[in-house]
Amino acid sequence: MAALLFRDDAYLKACEVTVLAVHGDAVELDRTIFYPLGGGQAGDTGKIGSWRVIDTRKGPLPDQVLHVLEPGANPTVGAEVEAHIDWERRHRLMRLHTALHLLGAVVKAPVTGGRINDDKAHLDFDIEMEHLVKDAIEAQLNELVRSATATRAQWITDAELDSRPELVRTMSVAPPRGEGRVRLLEIPGIDLQACGGTHVANTGEIGALKVVRIRSEGKRNKRVTLELA
Numbered sequence: 001m002a003a004l005l006f007r008d009d010a011y012l013k014a015c016e017v018t019v020l021a022v023h024g025d026a027v028e029l030d031r032t033i034f035y036p037l038g039g040g041q042a043g044d045t046g047k048i049g050s051w052r053v054i055d056t057r058k059g060p061l062p063d064q065v066l067h068v069l070e071p072g073a074n075p076t077v078g079a080e081v082e083a084h085i086d087w088e089r090r091h092r093l094m095r096l097h098t099a100l101h102l103l104g105a106v107v108k109a110p111v112t113g114g115r116i117n118d119d120k121a122h123l124d125f126d127i128e129m130e131h132l133v134k135d136a137i138e139a140q141l142n143e144l145v146r147s148a149t150a151t152r153a154q155w156i157t158d159a160e161l162d163s164r165p166e167l168v169r170t171m172s173v174a175p176p177r178g179e180g181r182v183r184l185l186e187i188p189g190i191d192l193q194a195c196g197g198t199h200v201a202n203t204g205e206i207g208a209l210k211v212v213r214i215r216s217e218g219k220r221n222k223r224v225t226l227e228l229a
């Protein structure tokens with residue numbers, strides 16, 4: 001079981017690691033700064049020593065993180081090397097991820113899905129199309145960005161989360177249960193919800209946002225897609 005350093009500090013760009021195990025084309029480390037695909041957020045890329053990491057996924061065990069290497073990498077168990085994430089890409093993911101928390105606060109409707117890539121992000125809402133006005137949503141988002149509100153994480157127990165269902169906007173992007181505790185992301189006065197992803201420290205760091213598309217993806221899925229302006 002690796003130490004998941006990104007949970008407590010999303011700004012770590014590099015760290016010393018030891019290769020614990022090799023599973024096919026993926027390696028497991030004693031500690032990691034690589035966020036594995038989950039909660040709608042894409043997995044990190046980067047380098048472990050001289051090996052290129054093309055994706056990061058959760059393993060079958062709790063807190064197991066599999067760093068998927070490019071073909072032919074040939075890693076060795078016990079190697080002690082330096083790991084780096086692709087920080088520019090991760091920072092875009094953090095900005096867009098935090099932007100989705102703002103979007104969830106602006107659009108008052110149940111969230112039915114979501115996805116964060118490094119170039120764009122979307123949430124799906126159970127809402128009628130006529131309530132989604134592109135220019136109004138974009139203006140409110142940018143107002144929240146300009147409010148430069150600090151974000152903060154806190155931990156609660158699974159039992160506390162069960163007693164406060166309003167903290168989970170959608171099961172499709174909910175953090176994993178069963179570890180005894182769940183992380184909350186709070187943007188004071190704007191949003192508070194269970195979330196295991198990586199966020200920027202202040203909404204001002206997101207920078208200007210564009211609503212690039214609003215489209216119906218089904219009766220209960222009206223998709224609002226954002227990009228960094």
Ligand SMILES: [Zn+2]
Pocket residue numbers: 097098101185195196197198199
């Ligand atoms: Zn989040």
